[in-house]
Amino acid sequence: xxxxxxxxxxxxxxxxxxxxxxxxxxRLASIIAMRLRGxxxxxxxxxxxxxxxxxxxxxxxxxxTGKKRDEHFYWHTGHPGGIKSRTKQEILEGxxxxxxxxxxxxxxxxxxxLSRQQMTNLRIYAGTEHGHEAQAPEVLDVKSMNKKNTRx
Numbered sequence: 001x002x003x004x005x006x007x008x009x010x011x012x013x014x015x016x017x018x019x020x021x022x023x024x025x026x027r028l029a030s031i032i033a034m035r036l037r038g039x040x041x042x043x044x045x046x047x048x049x050x051x052x053x054x055x056x057x058x059x060x061x062x063x064x065t066g067k068k069r070d071e072h073f074y075w076h077t078g079h080p081g082g083i084k085s086r087t088k089q090e091i092l093e094g095x096x097x098x099x100x101x102x103x104x105x106x107x108x109x110x111x112x113x114l115s116r117q118q119m120t121n122l123r124i125y126a127g128t129e130h131g132h133e134a135q136a137p138e139v140l141d142v143k144s145m146n147k148k149n150t151r152x
Contacts, residue, residue, distance in 0.1 A: 006045040013121075014052045015137035017130075020101065021058040024065060027146045029104035032056065035140075036118045037109065049114060053121045055137055060097035060126045064088065073103065098124035 016035060020028055034040055038050030069089040076083050088100050101124050109115035123132065 004043065004045075006043050006048050006050060008048070010043060011048065011050050013050075015055065015132065015135040016052050016140045017055045017057065017132075017137040018140050018142050019058055020056050020142075021061040022063055023142050023146060025062050025068070025100065025104055028056075028062065028142055029101065029108050031140075031142055031145065032101075032105045032122065033108035036105070036121055037115075047114070049117055049121075051118055051121060053135070053137075054123070055130055055132050056098075056101060056122070056124045057128050057130055058126075059101045059124050060092055062092075062101065097126045 018028070018032065032054055035054050036051040038044050038048075038052070041050060044050060069092075070087055072085040072087055073091065074083060074085045086094075091097060091100050102122070105122060106115075106119060109118065123130065
């Protein structure tokens, strides 16, 4: 029996919309990363961009457990002594709250050219408005997927 390896003709990309309101950041990011890579498909091929196009709305209303809102994001301007930092809370309250979700998903993908190509299939919006109605995205209910199991 031969191993199946997908070709560009075998790839079937869908559009998926995810509402991030009230969803824990890490759990959301892992589901998005899996969908972007295409690991949820039976025809997954590691060297091909097989993932779906993912739209995330309400990124400003995500949840974080513990003290993660007080953790810092660091970056460097390129000048001597140019290290900068902001807490996740400051970023969520600022102009671009979708950057917290973007960084979480980016860090869950491997650091190669293929993952940078797969990140172009991700669209994140702070509010509920998005301009992708023409693609007829399917709703993926992540909130119900991540409910804690309660014992009766």
